[in-house]
Amino acid sequence: MHTFVVLAYKDSPYLKSCIQSVINQSYPSQVIIATxxxxxFIRxxxxxxxxxxxxxxxxxxxxxDDFDFARTCVDSELVTIAHQDDIYAKDYAKNIVDAYKKNPDAIILFSNYFEIRNNQRVYDNTNLRIKKKLLSCLKVSSAHCKRWSISLGNSICCPAVTYNNNRISYKxxxxxxxxSNxxxxxxEKLSRLTGRFIFVDKPLMGHRVHEESTTTQIIEDNTRTNEDLDMLKKFWPSIIAKILNYAYRNAEKSNSV
Structure with missing residues (x-):
C-alpha cells in the first residue's frame, strides 16, 4: 500500500540516516532508491x-522531473518521496496509512515536522509556528480549506507529504x-482536484536545514523571493500578492543556519 522512494543525489553524507529511518518503520512499507x-556511493x-x-x-x-519520476516509478497507492537529507519518525508511515484508511478521498497526506539544525532537533520557531497556523483550518474542513491553507505561503513541508496516486490524475x-517553489x-495544482489535503498534526519527520541545502542557497540568491511572488499571484490580485510577499520574505530569515 505504501512505498518510501528515497530520492538520492550524488554523495549526501545524510543518505545513510535517511535510509535507516525509513527501513525501521513500525509499518512495513516498501523502500526503494530513485536517482x-x-x-x-549510492550503489x-x-x-x-x-x-x-x-x-x-x-x-x-x-x-x-526528479520528483515526478520518484512519485511514479512504483505502483503503490501511497508514495512518500523521502529526501536524502531528512529523517522519519518510526511511526510516520503508520500514522499516514491510518489517516488514509479514514480518508480515502485524500489527495495528499502529510505530517507536521521538526527541523534539524546543527544536528539538533528544533520543534518550535517562527517559521514552524506560521506554517502550523496556516494548516490549522484543514482540521475542520480540508475539502474547502486546502487552497486557503497554501494561499499565504508554502505551508506544507515537501518531504512530509505522501501522495495518493489513485486520486492524482496528472502524470x-x-x-x-x-x-525553490x-x-x-x-x-496549488493538486488543490484544484476533487478531494482533501489531510494534515496529521504530529512532528513525524525531520527536515534538515544546512548551508549546503538547496533551500538555503536559493534564499541567498533571491530566487525564492521572485518565485514566491509568482505563486502568490495564483491566489491574490497583484497588489495584495506584493504586500504578502514582502511580509513572507521576512520568514525566510529563519532558514539561516
Whole structure:
C-alpha cells in the first residue's frame, strides 16, 4: 500500500540516516532508491541495505522531473518521496496509512515536522509556528480549506507529504521551471482536484536545514523571493500578492543556519 522512494543525489553524507529511518518503520512499507545521478556511493548504500535502485535516465531533467519520476516509478497507492537529507519518525508511515484508511478521498497526506539544525532537533520557531497556523483550518474542513491553507505561503513541508496516486490524475505535478517553489506549485495544482489535503498534526519527520541545502542557497540568491511572488499571484490580485510577499520574505530569515 505504501512505498518510501528515497530520492538520492550524488554523495549526501545524510543518505545513510535517511535510509535507516525509513527501513525501521513500525509499518512495513516498501523502500526503494530513485536517482538521476547513479554512482558508486549510492550503489554501495543500496547494497548495504538490500534496496533496489531505479535510475531516471532522462538526459536532461529538472528538480521537478526528479520528483515526478520518484512519485511514479512504483505502483503503490501511497508514495512518500523521502529526501536524502531528512529523517522519519518510526511511526510516520503508520500514522499516514491510518489517516488514509479514514480518508480515502485524500489527495495528499502529510505530517507536521521538526527541523534539524546543527544536528539538533528544533520543534518550535517562527517559521514552524506560521506554517502550523496556516494548516490549522484543514482540521475542520480540508475539502474547502486546502487552497486557503497554501494561499499565504508554502505551508506544507515537501518531504512530509505522501501522495495518493489513485486520486492524482496528472502524470506530472511538479512540472515547473521553479527552483525553490516546485513543491508549492504542485500543491496549488493538486488543490484544484476533487478531494482533501489531510494534515496529521504530529512532528513525524525531520527536515534538515544546512548551508549546503538547496533551500538555503536559493534564499541567498533571491530566487525564492521572485518565485514566491509568482505563486502568490495564483491566489491574490497583484497588489495584495506584493504586500504578502514582502511580509513572507521576512520568514525566510529563519532558514539561516
Amino acid at each position: 538521476s545521478t547513479p554512482n558508486a 554501495t548504500m543500496a547494497e548495504r541495505y538490500h534496496l533496489p535502485v531505479i535510475v531516471n535516465e532522462k538526459a536532461k531533467h529538472t528538480i521537478g 506530472k505535478i511538479f512540472d515547473s521551471d521553479y527552483k 516546485v513543491d508549492w506549485f504542485a500543491w
